[in-house]
Amino acid sequence: GAVVSQHPSRVICxxxxxxxxxxxxxxxxxxxxxxYRQFPKKSLMLMATSNEGSKATYEQGVEKDKFLINHAxxxxxxxxxxxxxxxxxxxxxxxxxISGRGLGEQFFGPxxxxxxx
Amino acid sequence: QKEVEQNSGPLSVPExxxxxLNCTYSDRGSQSFFWYRQYSGKSxxxxxxxxxNGDKEDGRFTAQLNKASQYVSLLIxxxxxxxxxxxxxxxxxxxxxxxxxxxxxTSLIVHP
Numbered sequence: 001g002a003v004v005s006q007h008p009s010r011v012i013c014x015x016x017x018x019x020x021x022x023x024x025x026x027x028x029x030x031x032x033x034x035x036y037r038q039f040p041k042k043s044l045m046l047m048a049t050s051n052e053g054s055k056a057t058y059e060q061g062v063e064k065d066k067f068l069i070n071h072a073x074x075x076x077x078x079x080x081x082x083x084x085x086x087x088x089x090x091x092x093x094x095x096x097x098i099s100g101r102g103l104g105e106q107f108f109g110p111x112x113x114x115x116x117x
Numbered sequence: 118q119k120e121v122e123q124n125s126g127p128l129s130v131p132e133x134x135x136x137x138l139n140c141t142y143s144d145r146g147s148q149s150f151f152w153y154r155q156y157s158g159k160s161x162x163x164x165x166x167x168x169x170n171g172d173k174e175d176g177r178f179t180a181q182l183n184k185a186s187q188y189v190s191l192l193i194x195x196x197x198x199x200x201x202x203x204x205x206x207x208x209x210x211x212x213x214x215x216x217x218x219x220x221x222x223t224s225l226i227v228h229p
Contacts, residue, residue, distance in 0.1 A: 032215060034216070043205075043219065043220075043221040043222060044161070044205070044219050046216065049216060091160075093160045093161075095161075097215055103149065103166065103168075104149045104151075104209045104215045104217065105151060105163055105166050106151070106163065106207075106217065107163060108153075108160040108161050108162065108163075109160060110159070110160050111159070111160040
C-alpha cells in the first residue's frame with residue numbers, strides 16, 4: 001500500500017519549453033502532497049506544499065509563476081516548470097500524506113529527472 | 118530556525134556489523150520522527166517512524182527516540198551491502214503542520 005507514481009520518469013527538453021510532471025497516489029487519497037527538488041549529492045529541498053482544491057504554498061525563494069502547481073483531485077498533483085532553463089535541470093520528487101491518517105508519514109514518488117538543454 | 122542535524126559521513130561498517138545512525142533536532146515540541154533511506158539516484162523510501170520515547174523495532178531496524186535529549190537514532194543489525202545508502206532523518210516540528218524538516222542525510226557504506 002501507499003504507492004505514489006510520477007510521470008514522466010525522465011525528460012529532456014529544450015530551453016524555453018514547459019514541462020509538466022504528474023504525481024499520483026495510486027491506492028490512497030492524499031489531501032496534501034509535497035514537491036521537492038534535489039541537485040546531485042545535495043539534500044532534498046522542499047519547493048511547495050500542494051493542498052487539494054486550494055492554492056499551493058511555496059517555500060521562500062521558489063518562484064510560483066515558474067513552478068505552477070495544481071492539485072485538482074485527491075489523487076493527482078501536477079508541477080509545471082514553465083520556460084525551463086538549464087539551471088532548472090534537477091531531480092524533482094513528489095510525496096504524499098495519507099488523508100486522515102494524521103501521522104505525517106510521507107510516501108515518495110520515484111522522481112522525475114529533468115534535463116534542460 | 119528549526120533544524121535537524123545529521124553527520125554526513127560516510128559511515129563505513131563491515132558486513133554483519135551494527136550500523137548506528139544518529140540525528141538531533143532543535144524543536145523540543147516535535148512529536149513525529151522518521152527515517153528514510155535513499156539509494157543513489159533514487160527517491161527516499163520510508164523505513165521507520167517513531168512517535169514516543171524508547172525503542173521501536175522492525176526486522177533488522179531499530180529506531181530510538183529520546184525526547185529529553187532531542188535525539189533520534191537508527192540501528193541496523195546484521196548490515197548488508199544492500200543497506201549502503203543515504204539515510205535521512207526527519208522531524209515534524211510543533212505548530213500543527215505536516216511539513217517535516219529533513220536532515221542532510223548520513224551516507225552509509227557496508228563493505229563485504
